[in-house]
Each structure stands twice: as structure tokens, then as C-alpha cells.
Amino acid sequence: MDELNRLPCPILVTDAVGRVLLPNTDMLTLVGHDAAHWRQKSMEDLFPPAGRIFLQTHVWPMLLRENSVREIYLYISNAQGERTPVLVNCRAGEYEHQPCYYWVFFVAQERSRFEAELLKARAEAQRSADRLTQANAELEAVHSQLEQRAYNIEIANRELAVLSRSDPLTGLGNRRALSTAIKRWQSRSDSDALASVLLIDVDHFKAVNDQHGHDEGDRVLVALARMLEASLGPNDLAVRYGGEEFALWLPSADRTQAGIIAERVHDGVQKVSIEGMPITVSIGTATLGNCAGSALMQQLLELSDIAVYQAKAAGRNRTVNSMQAPSVERNYTDQAG
Amino acid sequence: MGHSGLDIIKRNNVHIVGDSGPVLMYAHGFGCNQKMWTRVTPAFETTHRQVLFDYVGSGQSDLSAFNVKRYSHLQGYADDIMEICDALEISSGVTLVCHSVSSSIGLLASISRPQLFQRLVLIGPNPCFLNHPPDYFGGFERTDLDDLLSLMDQNYIGWAHYLAPVVAGESLDSAVAGELSDSFCSTDPLVARTFAEATFYADNRAELPLVSRPCLILQHSKDTLAPLSVGEYLHTHLKGSTLKILEAGGHCAHISHPGLVVEAIKAYIADSASPGHETRAVWMS
Numbered sequence: 264m265d266e267l268n269r270l271p272c273p274i275l276v277t278d279a280v281g282r283v284l285l286p287n288t289d290m291l292t293l294v295g296h297d298a299a300h301w302r303q304k305s306m307e308d309l310f311p312p313a314g315r316i317f318l319q320t321h322v323w324p325m326l327l328r329e330n331s332v333r334e335i336y337l338y339i340s341n342a343q344g345e346r347t348p349v350l351v352n353c354r355a356g357e358y359e360h361q362p363c364y365y366w367v368f369f370v371a372q373e374r375s376r377f378e379a380e381l382l383k384a385r386a387e388a389q390r391s392a393d394r395l396t397q398a399n400a401e402l403e404a405v406h407s408q409l410e411q412r413a414y415n416i417e418i419a420n421r422e423l424a425v426l427s428r429s430d431p432l433t434g435l436g437n438r439r440a441l442s443t444a445i446k447r448w449q450s451r452s453d454s455d456a457l458a459s460v461l462l463i464d465v466d467h468f469k470a471v472n473d474q475h476g477h478d479e480g481d482r483v484l485v486a487l488a489r490m491l492e493a494s495l496g497p498n499d500l501a502v503r504y505g506g507e508e509f510a511l512w513l514p515s516a517d518r519t520q521a522g523i524i525a526e527r528v529h530d531g532v533q534k535v536s537i538e539g540m541p542i543t544v545s546i547g548t549a550t551l552g553n554c555a556g557s558a559l560m561q562q563l564l565e566l567s568d569i570a571v572y573q574a575k576a577a578g579r580n581r582t583v584n585s586m587q588a589p590s591v592e593r594n595y596t597d598q599a600g
Numbered sequence: 601m602g603h604s605g606l607d608i609i610k611r612n613n614v615h616i617v618g619d620s621g622p623v624l625m626y627a628h629g630f631g632c633n634q635k636m637w638t639r640v641t642p643a644f645e646t647t648h649r650q651v652l653f654d655y656v657g658s659g660q661s662d663l664s665a666f667n668v669k670r671y672s673h674l675q676g677y678a679d680d681i682m683e684i685c686d687a688l689e690i691s692s693g694v695t696l697v698c699h700s701v702s703s704s705i706g707l708l709a710s711i712s713r714p715q716l717f718q719r720l721v722l723i724g725p726n727p728c729f730l731n732h733p734p735d736y737f738g739g740f741e742r743t744d745l746d747d748l749l750s751l752m753d754q755n756y757i758g759w760a761h762y763l764a765p766v767v768a769g770e771s772l773d774s775a776v777a778g779e780l781s782d783s784f785c786s787t788d789p790l791v792a793r794t795f796a797e798a799t800f801y802a803d804n805r806a807e808l809p810l811v812s813r814p815c816l817i818l819q820h821s822k823d824t825l826a827p828l829s830v831g832e833y834l835h836t837h838l839k840g841s842t843l844k845i846l847e848a849g850g851h852c853a854h855i856s857h858p859g860l861v862v863e864a865i866k867a868y869i870a871d872s873a874s875p876g877h878e879t880r881a882v883w884m885s
Contacts, residue, residue, distance in 0.1 A: 280856065305849070307824055312740055312749030315824040317755070317799075320631040320700070327855040328635065336754045344733045378754065555804040 273349075275366040276358050281306045281323075284358055293368070294340035306366070309339050311346060322353075326364065330355040339368065348375040369401040432481060433488035441502045441512055443559045448514040452553050459521035459550040461511040462567035463491070463528060466543045466579040468507035475537055480507075483535060483542060490531040494524065508571075510564070518550040518584060525582040543580035547571030550586075605687035612684050613660040616642050617650040622693055622718070625651040627681060629700030629724075629852075630799045631792075634697070639858035643866070646696075651688065653679050657791035671794050674701070676803050678709040682781025695869065697721040698853060700825065701799040707838075708804065710813045713764050719872055720815045721865055725834055726826040726845055728803040736805065739827045745800045752796060808837040815841040816868040818861065823850040842868065 267274050273290035276366040277283055281299045289377075290352040291297060294309055307315045314337045325332050331354040338346040350369040352545040357363060364527055428440040436444075448458060465471075465487065484507065504510040515519055525546045532539045547570025549563045566585035608614070615634065624644055626637045629641070634652040641650050649807065654661040655677050670676035685694065694717045698706040702723030710717045729738045815838050819831035835843040844864055848857040 279656075282849075305822070311747065312824075313751050315746050316744075317751050319823075319825050320629070321755070323850055324632050324636060324852055324855060327852065337751065478605035 266459050273370075275306060275309075275368070277306050277364050277366065279362045279364070279365070281318075284363060289367070291372070293341065293347060294339060307562050310340055310426075314338055318532045319528065322351075326353060326355070336371070348372060350374070360494070360571040433485050433503050434501060435488050435492070435509070436502040438502065438504060441500065441504075441510060442560055444500045444512050445563075449553055449559060451555075452515070454552070454554045454555045456515060457517045457550055458553070458559075458563070459513040459518065459548055459561040460517040460567050461513065461525055461582075462504065462547045462564070462571045463509040463511065463544050464546075464547075464575070465507040465543055466575075471537060471542070479537065483537060486535045487532070487542075488543075490519075490535060491528065499524075500547045510567075510591060515552070518548070518586065521550055522582065529580070529582065540598050545571055545574035545579045546582040547574055548582060548584045550584075605637075606690075608683050609685035611656060611662045611665045612653040612680055613662075614684055616688075617652065618645050618648055621646075621648040621649060622695065624648040624784070625681070625685075625694050625696050626653075627696060627698045627702035627706055628654070628658065629702055630795055632699070635659070636852070636855055637697075638866075640697075640854050640862055641732070643858075643862040651684065651690075653680070653684055655795075657795060663791065666791055666794075668790065668794055671791075672798055674705050674798055674804065675708050677702075677705045677798070678712060681705065681709045682713050682716065685713075688846060690716070692716060693718050695721065695865075697865065698725070698795045699723045700725070700851065701802070704802055704804045707778050707807060707811050707815075711807060711810045714812045716812045719868070720813055721868065722815055722820065722834070723818045723854055723861065724820055724823055724826050725817060726830050727805050727834065729800050729804055729825070730803065736833065737827060737829055739825065739830065740800075748800065749793065749796060752792060795849075805833075805837070808834065809839070811838055812831060813840075814872055816864065817841055817865055818853065819843065819844045819845045820848050820853055823844055823851050825851045 267285070267287040268289075270287065271289070273293045274287040275283065275290050276285040283304050283306055286294070286298055286301050291301075294301075307318060309316065315527070317335075317337065322332055322335055331352070334351050334353040335353075337349055337351055339349050340346050348371045350371045351366060352369075353364050353366045355362065356365050374496055386456050428436055428443065430437050433514075445458075452458075465483070468480065468483075469481060479515075484503075487509065488501065488503065491511065495501055495511065496513075498514050499516075500512040502510050511524065513524060516524070525548055528544065528546060532544050535542055547567040549566035549570060551559060551563055553559065553565075570583040570585040576585065605671055611635070625639070626634065628634055628636055630785070633654045637652060641652070644650055655671075656672060657663065657666045667676075670679070683695070692715055696706045696709070696719075697716055699722060700723070703720075703722035704727055706720050707724065707727075709722060716774075726738060729740050730737065730857070731739070731741060756869050774838055815834075817834050819826060819828065821828075829844055831845065835841050846853050846857060846860050846864070848860055854861045
């Protein structure tokens with residue numbers, strides 16, 4: 264079959280079970296040895312083990328069923344064990360009046376390189392995608408850290424806000440807390456609603472500090488703060504207004520109700536004593552309507568301040584309502600003057 | 601498993617040839633499907649009820665039923681066999697004819713459900729393709745099997761890899777391979793790779809002593825995928841087995857030499873149906 268030798272590719276003829284009948288010249292160039300060496304050998308010997316399995320599990324079943332296979336990708340090994348990638352076509356035919364198979368091989372170095380490049384490029388793309396996924400995960404982690412920090416800062420801010428509205432000694436609110444409470448009430452109440460403020464000043468507090476020391480003075484203030492808190496309703500607010508001055512904010516309380524609270528404070532104060540001596544306070548009250556608008560707080564404080572002054576002037580240990588003459592006020596006790 | 605019998609019949613593309621007689625069930629090998637039995641089945645058409653099927657992932661089976669976890673181990677394929685028998689309400693008397701890797705699958709099924717099977721015929725079996733020197737030579741080194749997977753990649757699985765979108769995580773859309781040539785019996789890359797790995801990395805040697813059903817081992821005289829020593833090994837470790845070596849090269853005697861296979865099966869059925877048959881090895885020419 265010299266015709267086979269003229270064809271420009273490796274060709275192999277095998278019998279029905281794959282025994283080599285004839286390799287052409289190009290085939291021998293590819294795999295080495297001479298034709299006699301290969302004759303009657305199994306064509307499987309041309310392939311590495313993986314190729315043999317592939318032949319048995321894929322190529323032969325198809326060949327036996329369909330009588331041909333096309334474009335099978337395999338590696339062929341030569342005498343030196345070097346592997347050459349090949350594309351294989353095969354078709355059943357006749358050789359010397361016997362059934363046979365014609366195997367045609369196309370050396371596929373280029374395709375192999377091309378595929379390797381393709382695989383490499385794809386692997387690189389996959390790595391990039393993985394890196395992006397990784398980077399994204401890191402970004403998300405950083406983002407959630409930032410969120411956590413923002414949250415912590417928010418908490419700290421709230422704590423600061425509380426601190427800025429409170430008095431460190433007594434834990435009561437300060438003027439700012441009072442202002443906030445009054446504004447909030449104003450925004451939620453009708454214009455004809457009434458509210459009251461009680462301004463409470465400890466009588467002779469300077470003497471307490473001088474005689475018993477500032478620690479004792481502080482103790483009295485803290486005790487007074489607790490007592491004031493205890494005498495308030497749920498919507499009322501006690502704040503430390505100045506050194507020994509407290510203010511009670513009584514939303515929706517009219518003059519009568521303010522008077523009742525004032526009496527309760529005078530009673531309560533008697534339980535706060537210094538070395539067995541109860542202290543006393545002077546109280547000024549003021550009651551105004553929400554119609555006073557933004558000036559409400561200032562007016563309430565001015566009026567109650569005047570009333571406290573009047574209570575002091577009238578002999579202390581008493582309450583003066585800003586609308587009443589000091590003489591109307593009853594004197595609670597006589598211990599302090 | 602939540603499947604009705606009809607679902608299973610459809611899932612595994614079950615076909616029945618012949619409507620009376622004992623059950624002959626055929627289990628195809630890796631890379632193949634039930635069509636590979638067409639040269640054997642005519643011989644039993646009048647005497648047997650023959651059950652043909654494709655494993656999930658092979659042939660015309662329902663690809664959507666494929667589950668990587670289940671089919672990563674040969675037991676998953678054995679479950680296919682048992683579920684098909686359940687669907688057909690067959691509970692005993694089955695002669696299971698297995699090709700190649702299906703031999704291991706069939707043995708696993710017979711261990712799970714001995715009463716279902718009367719006997720097994722194993723064509724070109726190999727319980728472990730890897731060499732484990734010095735006691736066992738399955739025929740291949742690890743690198744050979746790795747090479748095989750890459751060869752499969754290059755022949756058809758790979759194209760799906762090239763075409764598949766780059767994704768985060770390992771998954772392949774089976775639709776990608778849908779348009780590829782169907783000349784190989786299974787063209788779905790994920791399925792083919794899963795089956796290949798389950799097949800070629802399997803080691804079922806430890807299960808052999810647990811087999812209680814009689815087996816006919818049909819070995820090819822020169823088979824790359826099952827060296828003669830493997831046949832001997834199986835014969836030694838499968839109690840009640842018969843070893844016959846077919847004068848047939850290659851790995852697919854039921855396609856290349858169907859007459860020899862038919863003859864061997866018929867003789868074995870006749871022989872084991874008669875009382876007092878014994879374990880032996882025979883060289884058939």
C-alpha cells in the first residue's frame with residue numbers, strides 16, 4: 264500500500280481487534296522502529312496508560328457501534344517515551360479482504376499550545392474573579408467594622424449628651440435638661456396648657472459649708488436631690504439649677520398643684536438633717552401658659568427667682584407664689600431663720 | 601426517596617425487552633449506555649424479561665436528577681439499580697449482567713440487597729484500578745488516572761470548561777455542554793467527571809468478602825482495564841465465583857464478541873440452575 268506512504272500524515276491500519284497490520288512512513292517517523300516491529304502488536308502500545316483507558320471506555324465502544332470516530336484527542340508516545348498530542352479519526356474498512364480499521368493521526372502541537380494558552384487564560388480569569396471576590400469580602404469586612412465603629416461613636420455621643428445634660432454630683436439634670444424638657448412639653452401641648460416651675464434654695468447653705476465642710480455640703484445636696492426625685496410625678500423633672508439651688512419642672516401643673524408639691528418638698532426636707540438639725544429651703548413658684556411661647560422658660564425662671572427672693576426676705580423656710588404676696592405664705596417651721 | 605415508580609422508570613430511561621421469564625438486568629459501564637447491550641439482548645428475548653436502563657447522568661436518563669454527592673460514590677449508582685427493581689416491583693431472582701465499573705456497582709447492590717439477586721455476571725470487572733504494591737496490581741498509577749481525567753477534559757469536558765462563564769466557586773452549568781457532540785454517551789462535563797472519579801478512584805476490594813451471591817467473572821484475554829491478575833484476585837476473594845477468560849481482546853466483549861458472552865451467560869445460568877455446581881475457573885476458547 265504505497266499510496267498510504269504518499270499521504271502527508273501518519274496512518275495506521277489495524278485488524279478488527281486493534282492489532283497493527285500496517286503503519287505508513289509518517290507513522291513510523293512519529294513512533295519510531297520499523298513496520299516489522301509493529302506488525303501484530305496491539306495499537307494500544309502506541310499510547311500512554313490514560314490513552315489506553317480512553318480508547319477502551321470511549322473510542323472502541325463508539326467505533327464498534329458507529330464504525331467511525333472523529334477528532335479524538337490523544338497523546339501518542341514514541342520509543343523515547345515522548346508524547347505527541349494527536350487528533351485521531353478512524354473508520355472501518357477492508358484491508359486485503361479482511362475487515363480492518365484505518366486510523367489517521369493529525370499532529371496537534373499547535374492546537375495543544377492554543378488550548379494550553381486558553382486554559383491558562385481561563386485559569387487567570389478565574390484567579391482574578393477569586394481575587395475580586397476576596398477583595399470584596401475584605402471590603403465588606405472593613406465596611407462592617409466601620410459600621411460597628413459608627414455605632415460605638417453613636418453610643419458614646421448619646422452618653423456624652425446625657426452627661427452634658429446632667430450634674431455630676433447629684434446625677435440630676437442641669438439647666439440644659441430643663442430647657443429640653445420644657446421645649447418638648449411646649450411642642451406637644453396646647454397653647455392654653457399651664458405649667459409650673461419651683462425654684463428651691465437651701466437656707467443658710469453657706470453656713471453649712473463653712474461649719475461642716477464641703478463634703479458635708481455635698482452630702483446634703485445629694486440627699487436633697489434624692490428626696491426631690493422621690494416627691495415627683497412621672498412627668499416631672501428635678502434639676503440642679505445652681506450651687507444650692509434646685510428647680511422642679513411640673514408640666515401641666517397649675518398654681519394649686521405647684522403649691523401642693525411645694526408643701527411636699529418642705530415636709531421632705533425635714534428628713535435631711537445635719538448632725539440632728541433639719542435643714543430648710545425657700546421655694547419660689549411660677550405658673551404660666553404655653554402661650555408664652557419661646558420666652559416661657561425664661562419667664563418662669565425669672566418669676567420664680569423673684570418669688571424665692573421674696574421667700575428669703577420673708578424669713579426663709581417658706582414658699583412664695585410669684586403671683587402672691589409673701590405675707591400670705593405660711594411659715595412651716597421655726598428651726599431655721 | 602419521594603419518587604414514584606413512574607418517576608424512576610423515566611429517570612433511568614428503563615426499557616423492558618421480553619415479557620416473561622426470569623429477570624435479566626443489564627448495567628452498562630462508564631462512558632456508555634444501555635445501547636451497548638443490543639448485540640446480547642436478542643439471544644434472551646424469548647426466555648427472559650430483560651431490563652435495560654441508563655444510570656442517572658448517562659444516556660437518555662433525566663439529567664436533572666443528577667446529584668453530585670450521591671453519584672460521587674459507586675453506592676449511589678447501586679441505589680439506582682435497587683430503586684429500578686423497586687419501581688418494577690421485582691424483589692428477587694434477578695440475574696444482573698454488569699460491564700466494567702458496573703461490576704463493582706452490582707456487587708455493592710448485592711451486598712445491600714442479597715435477596716434481590718440470584719446471580720451476577722461481571723464482564724471485565726476491576727474492583728480497584730490503582731496499583732497497591734506489593735499485593736495488588738489494578739493496572740494503573742495515580743498519574744495515569746489523573747492523565748485520563750485531563751484527556752477527558754481535552755476531548756469534551758474541557759470545551760465546557762473553556763466556554764463556561766468564570767464564576768466564583770466550583771460549579772458548571774449542565775446546559776453549557778448541551779450543544780456538544782453526543783457521540784460519547786455522557787457529554788455533561790460534571791456528570792462525566794463525577795462518574796469518572798467515582799469509577800477510577802474506587803477501591804472496593806474490602807467489600808468483596810461481603811458478597812454472598814454467586815458471580816460469573818468474564819475476563820478478556822488482553823484487557824488494559826483489567827489485567828488477568830485482577831480476575832484471579834476477584835475469583836479468590838469472591839466466594840462462590842466462577843472465572844471464565846474469554847478469547848477476546850479489549851474491554852467490551854459484549855460488543856466485540858457478543859456470541860462468546862451470550863454463550864457464557866447461558867451456560868452459567870443453566871449450570872447454576874442445576875444443583876451441586878461448584879466454584880471453578882475455566883478457559884474458554
